[in-house]
Amino acid sequence: MAMVGAKLRALRQRRGLGMRELAxxxxxxxxxxxxxxxxxxxxSVDTLGAILAALGTTFSSFFADLESGLPSRPFYKAEExxxxxxxxxxxxxxxxxxxxxxxxxxxxxRYAPGAETELMITHNAEEAGIVTRGAVEVTVEGRxxxxxxxxxxxxxxxxPHSFRNVDPGVSxxxxxxxxxxx
Amino acid sequence: MAMVGAKLRALRQRRGLGMRELAxxxxxxxxxxxxxxxxxxxxSVDTLGAILAALGTTFSSFFADLESGLPSRPFYKAEExxxxxxxxxxxxxxxxxxxxxxxxxxxxxRYAPGAETELMITHNAEEAGIVTRGAVEVTVEGRxxxxxxxxxxxxxxxxPHSFRNVDPGVSxxxxxxxxxxx
DNA sequence: CCCCGCTGTTCAGTATTCTCATCACCCCGG
DNA sequence: CCGGGGTGATGAGAATACTGAACAGCGGGG
Numbered sequence: 001m002a003m004v005g006a007k008l009r010a011l012r013q014r015r016g017l018g019m020r021e022l023a024x025x026x027x028x029x030x031x032x033x034x035x036x037x038x039x040x041x042x043x044s045v046d047t048l049g050a051i052l053a054a055l056g057t058t059f060s061s062f063f064a065d066l067e068s069g070l071p072s073r074p075f076y077k078a079e080e081x082x083x084x085x086x087x088x089x090x091x092x093x094x095x096x097x098x099x100x101x102x103x104x105x106x107x108x109x110r111y112a113p114g115a116e117t118e119l120m121i122t123h124n125a126e127e128a129g130i131v132t133r134g135a136v137e138v139t140v141e142g143r144x145x146x147x148x149x150x151x152x153x154x155x156x157x158x159x160p161h162s163f164r165n166v167d168p169g170v171s172x173x174x175x176x177x178x179x180x181x182x
Numbered sequence: 183m184a185m186v187g188a189k190l191r192a193l194r195q196r197r198g199l200g201m202r203e204l205a206x207x208x209x210x211x212x213x214x215x216x217x218x219x220x221x222x223x224x225x226s227v228d229t230l231g232a233i234l235a236a237l238g239t240t241f242s243s244f245f246a247d248l249e250s251g252l253p254s255r256p257f258y259k260a261e262e263x264x265x266x267x268x269x270x271x272x273x274x275x276x277x278x279x280x281x282x283x284x285x286x287x288x289x290x291x292r293y294a295p296g297a298e299t300e301l302m303i304t305h306n307a308e309e310a311g312i313v314t315r316g317a318v319e320v321t322v323e324g325r326x327x328x329x330x331x332x333x334x335x336x337x338x339x340x341x342p343h344s345f346r347n348v349d350p351g352v353s354x355x356x357x358x359x360x361x362x363x364x
Numbered sequence: 365c366c367c368c369g370c371t372g373t374t375c376a377g378t379a380t381t382c383t384c385a386t387c388a389c390c391c392c393g394g
Numbered sequence: 395c396c397g398g399g400g401t402g403a404t405g406a407g408a409a410t411a412c413t414g415a416a417c418a419g420c421g422g423g424g
Contacts, residue, residue, distance in 0.1 A: 002227050015266055015267055016272065018370075019373095020370090030414095031413065031415095032412050035373095036411095038373090041411060043226065043411075044225065045225055049184050053279070055266060056266035056287060057362055057363055058362065059184075059248070060245040064242040066241070067240055067242050082238065085199075090198065092197070094238045097238065102243075120196065124250065179243045180238070181193070181239055181243050181244060200401065202400095202402095210382080211383045212383095213403080214382050217381085224381085226381070226382090226411075
């Protein structure tokens with residue numbers, strides 16, 4: 001249960017609004033608002049969006065504020081990094097998964113022999129990395145290069161790009177992407 | 183219906199995950215994921231949070247990305263500014279309510295005779311403003327000053343502060359607060 | 365004192381989300 | 395040709411979000 005309730009109540013009271021008044025403006029019933037604020041209910045994204053709009057806020061700044069706490073810890077053991085890829089062909093293991101307000105995705109990437117990514121045309125982000133093992137052919141906007149241990153890359157994620165393991169064994173990359181919506 | 187579905191699907195596919203695999207990791211059923219991605223269902227905040235965690239993202243960056251579009255328009259007529267206060271005693275009228283990724287709250291504030299705010303101890307933000315009509319006594323950290331037309335203020339919102347209309351008539355302030363979670 | 369208007373909470377009923385099982389499709393191997 | 399293992403979509407039922415109508419408490423005025 002994400003702790004949106006307390007934050008919402010503070011926001012509403014700061015506006016000097018009662019539950020009924022906010023209900024009227026947002027189109028959400030005052031009883032629902034009561035339940036949400038006391039965290040007895042987790043609102044749907046639609047409902048929360050309606051309430052936030054009536055309060056003059058946006059999802060991103062509401063949650064930015066909510067998640068602005070300090071990280072629980074600074075260190076992560078190799079084996080506890082959270083797998084966010086498929087692990088069999090290409091593994092992406094995430095650093096700082098419980099860092100509430102992280103602004104980048106720091107990844108330990110591991111490519112099985114022959115593994116390659118789709119051609120990705122992603123969004124407004126930047127990514128960089130260093131090959132730490134094996135050999136990876138990186139293609140950005142049609143231009144390819146084979147990177148080996150110590151070689152690196154840095155490009156705008158909006159350019160079409162892909163990765164291919166060209167080493168007979170396993171290849172590894174340490175990379176970072178920002179913002180973390182990779 | 184906030185358009186989270188398409189963004190979620192793109193994110194999942196970028197990770198090379200099937201719906202079942204993501205369901206396994208997030209604890210949300212694959213059928214729910216299917217419905218959410220096709221926008222036939224608005225997930226609860228809890229459910230969305232579980233999915234985002236499994237994908238290695240946070241609420242704030244997910245929505246920051248979602249709301250990163252351009253504003254629909256640059257101009258707002260005085261009478262269309264959205265009221266986010268109570269209008270009777272103190273009115274807060276918002277500029278740019280449909281600006282998807284606004285990073286500040288620009289307000290036209292209007293104080294009825296005798297109106298005053300509670301003592302507010304808010305959060306990590308900065309606010310500034312200029313009095314455009316009447317006279318307002320602003321108190322920050324115990325220090326008070328009466329500001330008249332053209333006078334201004336700028337302080338850290340974490341300091342306890344309050345506003346009081348000391349003019350016999352209506353007073354007005356144009357203010358800005360950042361971030362917009364006022 | 366009662367009554368009004370305000371506050372937020374609670375409860376019964378309805379609508380929606382969500383789960384689990386099934387279904388349909390596609391590709392690969394035999 | 396028929397499995398097997400993968401994909402995502404669907405449908406019935408259980409769980410939960412949500413509504414609208416009470417209810418209880420508080421402060422002010424007659």
